[in-house]
Amino acid sequence: MSTWTLSAIEELFAQPWLTLMQRATAVHQAHWPTPDVELATLLSVKTGGCPENCGYCPQSQSFDTGLHASKLLPEDEVLHAAKAAKAAGATRFCMGAAWRSPKERDLEKMASMIANVKALGLETCATLGMLSPEQAQTLQTAGLDYYNHNLDTSPAHYAQVVTTRSYQDRIDTLAAVREAGIKVCCGGIIGLGEQQADRASLIAELVKLQPESVPINSLVPVPGTVLASSAPVDPLDFVRVIAVCRITMPKARIRLSAGRQQLGEAVQALCFLAGANSIFYGDKLLTTGNPDTRADDALLEKLGLRIVAPQAQAAPAAGCGCACGTPTAQPALA
Ligand code: SF4
Known part of the structure; x- marks a missing residue:
């Protein structure tokens, strides 16, 4: 059980940037002595x-964003992609x-897909929106290893972002996932108009959940959405969020998700120094752009980061709290 309180997390955010970075790097080295990065790929x-x-x-x-909606892919297509x-x-x-x-x-269709992807010898991950305890158990029985469902932001700022489901709905789904014995992938999005206090509060909520994976997205404003005109995130403030996540959740994989393309190489390098050790990999996150794989390969080589067995994650692009990790076009949110 973590002992990080909201006030302690707020104190971390108040530290000078360099002091925070030094502390995050020390925590990262203590828990992840080999510099590596896990690659995650999404399939919607x-x-x-x-x-x-x-x-x-x-x-x-x-x-109205011009996105073309599609039905659930047939299982044979999904299995082809998994192979x-x-x-x-x-x-x-x-x-x-x-x-x-x-x-x-x-x-039922997802359970069958999960079972057959698992039968290929792959770990399985899904982000499908809210789950009841019974649904979570069905997915676990089918062979689901990880479930992604994001909190997005703080409880206080949440209603400025989503009104069709509550923060508690998200917490309930995550509790059902944990109770079913499925590993938790849960993070948030930076750049939704939140204040620093909201970022601290989001991390305090994440700490309570102890996710195995923590995707942190930088908003990719998509024309047509409510948040299309959001102010850009200060890159050093984004690095600060990564550092605080690393210090407060030392054993989790902290994943750079949506918005990485906009960060550029230098800021991504700072994020790795601050403790990020996973990225979404591939040209597209659910629906938004991502650095191409050659650019990622070149960056990781420049930084001397060893690649951990790549993980293919199929998910929507934007951050469906659904976890869509959803990098749908956006924050993968997942
Ligand atoms: S992030 Fe997008 S796909 Fe996920 S629940 Fe929200 S609207 Fe739906």
Whole structure:
């Protein structure tokens, strides 16, 4: 059980930037002595047409972003993608769908996909929206290893971002996932108009959940969404968030997710110094752009970062709290 309180996390945020970086680097080296980075790839198995109104997400049917909605992919297509991912060295395959929550018929299809992806010898990950305890148990029984569902922001700022489901809905889903014995992937998005106090509060909530994976997204404003005109995030403030996550969740994989393309190489390098040790890899996050794989390979080589067995995660692009990790076009949010 972590002892990090909200006030202690706020004190971290108040430290001078360099002091915070030194502390984060020390924590990172103590827990992750070998400099490495885990690669995660997303596959959206059902894109767009989502009834939720997450203000950053092009997959929401509330916004006209020009995104073409599609139905759930047939299982043979998903398995084909999973085999290709495995052949490319992936060890995990993540499937994301832009749903409020899976309907029973969809859950059956997802359970079958998960079982058959698992049978290929891959770890499985999914982000499908809200789950009941029974649904989480069904997915666990099918062989699901990880579930992504993001908190997005602080409880206080949440209503400025999403109104179609509550913060408690998200906490309940994450509790159901944990209770079912599935590993938790949960993070948030920076740049939603939140204050530093909100960032501290988000991290305090994450610390309580002790996720195995913490995707941190930098908002990619998508024209047509409510948050299309959001002010850009100060890059050093984004690095500060990564550092605080590393210090407060030393054993978690901290993942740079949506918005990495906009950060550029130098800021990404600072994020790795601050403790990030996972990235979304591939040309597209659910629906938004991502650095191409050659650029990533070159950057990781320049930094001397060893690649941990690549993980293919299929998910929507923007950050569906659905975890869409959803890098849908956006914050993968996942
Ligand atoms: S972030 Fe996820 S839940 Fe929210 S609108 Fe997008 S697809 Fe739907």
